[in-house]
Amino acid sequence: MIDGHVHLERGPYTMEWLNRFVDTAIHRGINELYLLEHSHRFIEFKGVYNDINPENYFGKWLDTKLKVPLEDYINFIETAHSVKYPIEIRFGLEVCYFERHEEEIHKLIHGNPFDFITGSVHYIDGWAFDHKPEHWYGRDVDATYVRYYEIMSNLIKSGFFDILAHPDSIKCFDNYPSIDLTESYKNMADLLVLSGVKAEQSAGLHMNYKYSSLGMNKTMLQIFKKAGVEMITASDAHCPEDVGKFIKEMEQILSSE
Numbered sequence: 001m002i003d004g005h006v007h008l009e010r011g012p013y014t015m016e017w018l019n020r021f022v023d024t025a026i027h028r029g030i031n032e033l034y035l036l037e038h039s040h041r042f043i044e045f046k047g048v049y050n051d052i053n054p055e056n057y058f059g060k061w062l063d064t065k066l067k068v069p070l071e072d073y074i075n076f077i078e079t080a081h082s083v084k085y086p087i088e089i090r091f092g093l094e095v096c097y098f099e100r101h102e103e104e105i106h107k108l109i110h111g112n113p114f115d116f117i118t119g120s121v122h123y124i125d126g127w128a129f130d131h132k133p134e135h136w137y138g139r140d141v142d143a144t145y146v147r148y149y150e151i152m153s154n155l156i157k158s159g160f161f162d163i164l165a166h167p168d169s170i171k172c173f174d175n176y177p178s179i180d181l182t183e184s185y186k187n188m189a190d191l192l193v194l195s196g197v198k199a200e201q202s203a204g205l206h207m208n209y210k211y212s213s214l215g216m217n218k219t220m221l222q223i224f225k226k227a228g229v230e231m232i233t234a235s236d237a238h239c240p241e242d243v244g245k246f247i248k249e250m251e252q253i254l255s256s257e
């Protein structure tokens, strides 16, 4: 089983901290572990986030992040790669995608020793949908969804990413559009297949937001499966205890629905 999305961020870049993730992975029957870090941790990515108003809630939140030199993580990857583990371990980044900053994103990820790059949409034109439910008050939900999937399609088209993170995490606070998104899902499915980008079947919302169901919505799942999109199971764990959680259940969903 694969856990394709696990964050190290709550601990130091030490082998002791890493070993706790690996131990839990082995315990839960995971044989491929993908460790990644949010791009918003690293000083070098500051420019990528400059669409976000530094004076508002999101800007102030980002100001508390963006503190770690990317080199610290790269050095840690190099050390960890020299150790032999009983399971396969990969290191990557979860990069927030912004259409206007493609060139800068490309420069930051190119030439670094990452095993994979996961792309995610957390921001829609300077606004983040997944911080607080009250941030949705007064939003045009239909327009928000349309723009979300437009940005996601551009993410896939950019060619920078191996994996698309949590492709419908916009539902995190139970805001749903009144419009039919079938065409958006089909368009994304075609782009994913064409670009060879894997889509995550993610437990992130279920585990971190107490969202009721696991993984992507059924319509999206059926469209992706029919189109032949390659899927990757992902816990979105943020601590060693959550590594590998719900992977077995999501594999069952993938094989049965």
Ligand SMILES: [Zn+2]
Residues within 6 Å of the ligand: 094, 120, 122, 165, 166
């Ligand atoms: Zn994410």
Ligand SMILES: [Zn+2]
Residues within 6 Å of the ligand: 005, 007, 094, 236
């Ligand atoms: Zn994540």
